[in-house]
Amino acid sequence: MVKPTRVTNSIRALRFAAGEMTQADLADRVGVTRQTIIAIEQGKYSPTLEMAFRIARVFRVPLDEVFQYPHEQDGQEGQG
Amino acid sequence: MAFLEKSNWVVLVVGVPTLLVYLFVVVPQVLGQPIAEISWVEPMIVTIVVFVVANVLGNVVAAASNPREADTNDERDREIDRLGERVGNWLIIAGSIVALVLAMARADHFWIANAIFLGGLAGSLVSAVTKIAAYHGPFQRW
Numbered sequence: 051m052v053k054p055t056r057v058t059n060s061i062r063a064l065r066f067a068a069g070e071m072t073q074a075d076l077a078d079r080v081g082v083t084r085q086t087i088i089a090i091e092q093g094k095y096s097p098t099l100e101m102a103f104r105i106a107r108v109f110r111v112p113l114d115e116v117f118q119y120p121h122e123q124d125g126q127e128g129q130g
Numbered sequence: 131m132a133f134l135e136k137s138n139w140v141v142l143v144v145g146v147p148t149l150l151v152y153l154f155v156v157v158p159q160v161l162g163q164p165i166a167e168i169s170w171v172e173p174m175i176v177t178i179v180v181f182v183v184a185n186v187l188g189n190v191v192a193a194a195s196n197p198r199e200a201d202t203n204d205e206r207d208r209e210i211d212r213l214g215e216r217v218g219n220w221l222i223i224a225g226s227i228v229a230l231v232l233a234m235a236r237a238d239h240f241w242i243a244n245a246i247f248l249g250g251l252a253g254s255l256v257s258a259v260t261k262i263a264a265y266h267g268p269f270q271r272w
Contacts (some may be wrong), residue, residue, distance in 0.1 A: 055268070082204035085132045085265070094268045095206055 055096045060116045062091055064109045079108045133192060133200045134207045139212070140188030141258040144181060149251055152177040156244075164202045165238045174247055181251070210264040218257025225249010 065071040073091070077084040082103065088094035090105075095104065106116045152173055159168045193200035229245040 083132050083199070083202050083207065085135075086204050086206045089206065089269070098205055101205060 215227035218253040221253035
């Protein structure tokens with residue numbers, strides 16, 4: 051039913067860099083529950099594209115500074 | 131814990147004992163006397179009323195313990211809710227199909243009502259377990 055996501059993220063580091071913003075603060079600013087921020091940080095949940103953009107906007111960084119997707123072994127960039 | 135997760139814990143905490151008590155009352159009768167003589171309507175009604183009322187009260191208590199959280203749900207909550215409902219609905223449908231077949235076979239009302247009742251209750255419980263599992267494990271849409 052559930053395959054772990056290959057999408058990784060830098061939310062924890064970005065929160066730290068943003069004055070040690072708490073998960074609750076980020077959740078409030080994005081408009082989601084704190085549990086959802088925790089699940090995203092731990093790689094247990096991949097947000098929708100819209101939520102991903104909202105998170106990136108809070109940190110004022112491009113989307114790919116928040117979320118990363120590993121390159122394929124043949125050197126081609128993965129889709130995601 | 132998200133409010134919707136608490137709400138599903140309420141379903142489990144209320145639903146499992148309620149179902150067990152119903153089975154404890156009805157199953158010995160099924161084993162010991164003719165189906166037509168079984169007193170099942172009252173226990174079933176009481177079980178349904180207790181299940182519904184206890185769920186409402188449980189949700190009120192859960193909401194009162196953190197009103198702000200009770201008003202908040204997001205896309206993950208909604209997706210988990212949809213997944214759980216989809217899984218639970220299969221059991222409800224299965225119970226309904228069994229009831230339909232029993233009705234076609236002119237089975238006693240007892241069996242028809244219980245197929246629907248147990249399918250519905252089992253569907254609620256499995257739905258709650260699915261949602262709680264989704265809250266704790268990895269959950270992706272694809």
